[in-house]
Amino acid sequence: MIHRGIATFTLDEGKCPKWLFERLVRLGRGMLEIIIDEYGPEEFIKRIADPVWFQALGTVLAFDWNSSGLTTILTAALKEAIRGQEKDLGVFIAGGKGKTSRKTPEEIENWGDKLNLPQEQTKSLVYNSRLSAKVDSALVQDGFQIYHHAFFFSKKGSWAVVQQGMNTVNQTARRYHWYSDKTQINADETQINADNKTQTKTSAFSFVCEPHRGIVSELKQKFVLNLVSRQSGKTRDLSVQLVQAGYHSLIKDIQILRKHSSPIHQMAVLKINNRQITFLNLENEEFKFHPVILEDFSQSRYLEKILMKVCDIKPSGYETLLATAGMGPKTMRALALVSEIIYGAKPSYEDPARYSFAHGGKDATPYPVDRQTYDQTIEMMKRAVAKIKLDFSEKRRIIQNLEK
Template sequence: MRTGTANLPLHGGKCPPWLFERMVKMSRALIEVMVVESGPDGILARLADPFWFQALGCVLGFDWHSSGLTTTVCGALKEALRDRAGQLGLFVAGGKGKTSRQTPGEILAIGEKFPLARDPQELVFASKMAAKVDNAAVQDGYQLYHHTFFFTSSGQWAIIQQGMNETTRWARRYHWLSTTVKDFVCEPHTAVCCDYRGETLNLVALESDPARKVIAELAREKPENLLRDLTRLQQDALNLPARHRVELADLNPARLHRVLLKSYERQPENFAALVVTEGVGPKALRALSLLSELAYGTPPSFRDPARFSFAHGGKDGHPYPVDRATYDHSIAFLEKALAESRLGRQEKIEAFRRLGRWPRHAF
């Protein structure tokens, strides 16, 4: 993956209706052209590329450096594909806030309506696992509030989700792609985009593998034993090394008992099974990672997984206001090119293809 920088400050306000309507039309036309060129699976690969996704938001006229680019572009794509998904073999579930929690139901509903090469339950598992990893296994101060799940008839998928840090007012975007995920709990991301970095507990880093194994073993222990050790650690907190990023004061043994009891009853065979256990969240994993390091000498990684991206935009007038006439002309060009291609006339599509191959140094 390429690298650069992506600032995603939190901005107030909403996307004006006149712009969102055009974003939907432009998205629909672009997606249809791209399906002709690379198929629906090719679109997933682009969505998983933070550079391409940021550039898409700029083409659609959204504010180039706002966290709202992620949620609004995903929303426009979902609306654009609402009536074309079955025809194109590309589907979208999830969204922002409460809508993100509807993702499993939406995936299953699509699976009932359209033939998929993969069991919809497998797609639901991928959606839930990605959300748990970025919200609990990677602890960087960002609380997830957006989760969009893209998938194709062939069963491939891409995920774009975003977290917010209430203290710093910065957002962090996480990209996933099924073809690059060999293991959900070991270096699974295609990219993580943010320019503000704090201290990160990264339980999915490659170097965290020993810690993951010990944490899974600890989760199979009786809760009383773990809570006794945790209480002892808190009493001896002053002996902790200064570099340690986990705050023992944040961990309440009494409150952890119920969660640890669930993991003990389930007896998760590995770290991945522990992560998807209901009720096992950031604090439980933080407590187990502490015990893993201090009792067994297997420290987790604190390496930040972020990768970076950049692009330009225009909703807020930077670098210039959205030119509605030009926007409408672009939509009309794409729609006409698609209509003519369906009739066997490929001139405009071929011109569009040549433009895509234009050398970057020419600009």
């Protein structure tokens, strides 16, 4: 099972001072060594995938708890902290912010060579990294552009993703967490790589249906095309059927939306002989804020090109459809709109983020505080801090931050 959480913060500007980053690296190294020594690398991977535990670790290391910089700086500090000790600790970190994030597959492959991992396991890790990033950019269309992607993994195959997107309109950043407790090879399933060749897909998980575990957010978007929601199941199924039916059939549906997507044309009408069929009337209250009004359905050679390509491939499932090179947010959105407007398969438009912390809220919203999980997080951090070689005053300050 894959678990993912989402956290939303204010968008931070500026750079982390050198002295603070060095301090984060030093303290982070001590924390990781103690936590991994006591709980093992697999438990660390599991914990780093927890949005609240990740946030607590950043707070312990003395970074701003509610800024976007916590994600990027903490990840960079942890990566630097274990540099040269990865094999001894059993934990490996690839990727990072901006251009570094695009090097994630290469870094995973390099570690695969150094560790002599089975080729299929390395391919699986690369696939999981790429698809998790693609899901949060193409299937969770919440207005946040992914700019940070870090991939944590162990030699045994467990992995976690911590990635972050920015929304420049409301000046906030949102963090996405992924976690897998194990990696399996399913020889009966296939994926499509960048060369459009089929190969064994090393995943037994659902990347495309309800992958969330704990979700933390300060802001909730009013309109999000959430194609990973369970409520979007019919949309996912129909999207696959549309491309399997062939390019000519699909492009006819696209043309209907192109013709009737402007404010002037408020309904999609099809005439067959002397019969007239109305597919949609945008004046209805239900479609008052429907994206078809805002969507640009003008001639797009690229959209037609990628649709022709994917229709020729005929992917067997929605995950394989998404994994096809070139399938991005606009193409997935176009398929979703055709599925809804013409065939009535309405997706979810609810933001998967929530106004709560993963441990619950004091007013029981959305659920009562999970005292056991809450206490376990604090106690784990306290034990790790107690074992680090620091001045008494420094340890007391850190523990006081945890108890706030």
